[in-house]
Amino acid sequence: MTRPTSMKPAKMRSRLTQSSAVLALLSYALISGCSSGSRVAPLVATVNESASLSAASASALPANPLRWSIITSFIDPKNSTMSTLYGNDIAVQHARANSKHDYPPGSHIALVTWTRRDDPRYFGARIPDQIKSIEFVFVTELPGETKFRHEKFEGNPLAKTQSDESATPSPDAAALLNLRAAVLP
Amino acid sequence: MFRFLLRAVAIVALLFLALQLVRKPLPRPPVTADFQAPPEVKQILKKSCYGCHSNETKLAWFDLPVPAYWIVRDHVLEARARINFSEIGKLPAAQQRGALFECVMQVSRGAMPIPAYVSFHPEAKVSEQDLTVLKNYLSSISPAPPTTSDDTGAEQYQKWLATGNELSKPAAAPNGIAFPSDYKNWKPISSTDRFDNNTIRQILANDVAIKAIAENQINPWPDGATFAKIAWLAQTGSDGVIRPGPFFQVEFMIRDKQKYANTLGWGWARWRGAELKPYGKDANFVDECVGCHRPLSDTNYVFTEPIRGQQ
Numbered sequence: 001m002t003r004p005t006s007m008k009p010a011k012m013r014s015r016l017t018q019s020s021a022v023l024a025l026l027s028y029a030l031i032s033g034c035s036s037g038s039r040v041a042p043l044v045a046t047v048n049e050s051a052s053l054s055a056a057s058a059s060a061l062p063a064n065p066l067r068w069s070i071i072t073s074f075i076d077p078k079n080s081t082m083s084t085l086y087g088n089d090i091a092v093q094h095a096r097a098n099s100k101h102d103y104p105p106g107s108h109i110a111l112v113t114w115t116r117r118d119d120p121r122y123f124g125a126r127i128p129d130q131i132k133s134i135e136f137v138f139v140t141e142l143p144g145e146t147k148f149r150h151e152k153f154e155g156n157p158l159a160k161t162q163s164d165e166s167a168t169p170s171p172d173a174a175a176l177l178n179l180r181a182a183v184l185p
Numbered sequence: 186m187f188r189f190l191l192r193a194v195a196i197v198a199l200l201f202l203a204l205q206l207v208r209k210p211l212p213r214p215p216v217t218a219d220f221q222a223p224p225e226v227k228q229i230l231k232k233s234c235y236g237c238h239s240n241e242t243k244l245a246w247f248d249l250p251v252p253a254y255w256i257v258r259d260h261v262l263e264a265r266a267r268i269n270f271s272e273i274g275k276l277p278a279a280q281q282r283g284a285l286f287e288c289v290m291q292v293s294r295g296a297m298p299i300p301a302y303v304s305f306h307p308e309a310k311v312s313e314q315d316l317t318v319l320k321n322y323l324s325s326i327s328p329a330p331p332t333t334s335d336d337t338g339a340e341q342y343q344k345w346l347a348t349g350n351e352l353s354k355p356a357a358a359p360n361g362i363a364f365p366s367d368y369k370n371w372k373p374i375s376s377t378d379r380f381d382n383n384t385i386r387q388i389l390a391n392d393v394a395i396k397a398i399a400e401n402q403i404n405p406w407p408d409g410a411t412f413a414k415i416a417w418l419a420q421t422g423s424d425g426v427i428r429p430g431p432f433f434q435v436e437f438m439i440r441d442k443q444k445y446a447n448t449l450g451w452g453w454a455r456w457r458g459a460e461l462k463p464y465g466k467d468a469n470f471v472d473e474c475v476g477c478h479r480p481l482s483d484t485n486y487v488f489t490e491p492i493r494g495q496q
Binding site for chain 2: 040058067069070075082098099116119121124125126181185
């Protein structure tokens with residue numbers, strides 16, 4: 001191959017462009033790549049499927065509390081669970097306006113309890129893992145008579161494990177009714 | 186032709202030499218409040234973080250020529266402004282701990298040390314073993330929420346009831362985002378037990394976001410999707426149960442990929458305390474939000490893994 005002593009300007013420009021492109025690519029690879037970025041497994045943008053309500057579980061329930069709004073929540077470290085208390089509109093309105101826990105008829109509240117797991121996206125947080133139980137209290141009114149129906153669902157899929165109804169709340173129902181609304185200014 | 190090339194090289198060389206004179210100094214202020222930690226933790230931070238995030242910056246020979254020097258100087262000054270281990274000892278312990286938790290997140294996601302930095306400084310790489318040391322240390326210094334028989338949230342709660350749930354009329358955030366006061370009735374999509382800073386959190390989502398979850402269109406999230414993350418100070422009752430104490434803050438992410446193109450396609454805002462004080466001195470407060478969320482590019486910058494089934 002003979003060394004080109006005089007190159008046409010157009011050809012020369014294209015050579016220059018090519019070589020600078022190669023140089024740019026090389027420095028880019030050196031600066032941005034190779035070593036570290038690939039070390040970390042990518043996160044998957046997924047819903048928290050395990051903590052969601054499965055179709056089988058949902059079909060066993062008298063209502064879907066995930067459609068309601070929040071009243072409050074708590075964490076039980078001894079049982080490694082986290083719970084959220086939901087309420088329908090009547091219940092939420094009442095809980096956010098009264099320190100007494102005398103929910104009016106038509107109030108529906110539900111405590112959803114999850115097991116918890118480490119948050120894969122943030123070390124320092126734990127998030128819901130699987131639904132462990134859902135407990136409902138329905139405040140109903142027959143003519144002249146208020147009743148408190150308490151139902152508990154457990155297992156996977158959820159199945160009814162407890163059900164009672166009385167004119168005064170059972171201790172389990174009272175435990176839910178007495179939870180104070182969390183402040184949402 | 187040869188002469189032309191020679192002249193070109195000479196001009197470039199001269200230009201390069203001349204540019205070397207264009208350099209602002211990189212100050213090295215005294216170490217006033219160095220980070221205190223066990224030696225095995227300190228050693229990791231020294232090798233992987235102190236190069237930029239301290240006043241003890243040591244530049245390598247290849248950092249010195251311009252333009253590398255300009256880039257390195259900018260990076261170091263920015264890094265120190267975010268977190269400076271030579272001065273962090275001045276901050277309250279909880280804030281120092283919080284900063285270190287964020288460091289672990291940044292390292293876990295491969296965002297820190299910056300990959301380009303590791304290319305030139307391979308010794309700065311944080312190994313899996315190093316990461317475990319940092320995590321174990323953080324777990325060991327994170328106390329459970331204080332056990333109290335006092336109901337620390339009672340007074341705020343009574344006031345909240347008395348004011349019809351409006352403790353204050355909050356001003357807009359410094360970036361102009363108005364307080365979305367209807368957030369209270371959005372649907373919960375997750376909760377978090379934050380043992381790093383002793384808060385209980387709920388994440389609520391507006392209808393656009395709920396629909397996106399139902400249709401599994403969450404990467405990217407559609408314009409209009411909005412999240413509210415509410416934090417309460419956690420308190421442990423005598424029964425060992427951790428309950429929300431006083432309301433601490435509510436923060437929002439508002440998706441609009443065009444309007445908020447400069448901030449990862451999300452609008453950011455936070456209101457703190459019962460008086461709902463807008464967070465941040467000026468509109469630059471979003472740098473903090475963006476800095477922490479940027480490593481989550483795989484999930485459209487969202488930390489929450491949403492629970493499905495609200496529709």
